[in-house]
Amino acid sequence: MARVVVDVMLKPEILDPQGRAVQGALGRLGLTGVSDVRQGKQFVIDIEGDLEGDRLALMHTLAEELLSNPVIEDYSMTVLEDAQ
Template sequence: MARVVVDVMLKPEILDPQGQAVHRALPRLGFEGIADVRQGKRFELEVEGPLDDAALARIHEMAETFLANTVIEDFTVRVDS
């Protein structure tokens, strides 16, 4: 069965409090040298049937309408090899 990964991240201009919280905690925990952290979501979809252009187009539509809020988030769709 084919696996498709949809990554959803806040747009660069949108404040990311989760990422900021992680970023600020790192020096306290002894990890230096990280300039920025952004946190987002990763969806792994197990796709039935052939993973043709039509299936990928449907997954792209699904990501755009349901998995991501495209007002504030960007997403990428890729086949996991």
């Protein structure tokens, strides 16, 4: 059993209005010194068996093309083997 965690975040050069709104709200609620907030998505995917070779390559392809929009987003993928 493998657990794959895919984090998808807007590229740094793309404006993030949701993050900007959160930054403003944090300040209004008393948290000082917040210099930047970015909001992204996280996918936690449980997969039976090991994730190796072709399946791992396919998972990377799908993370880039299905889970994220490569024009405006970057993704990072972490594979945890032997997850519960």
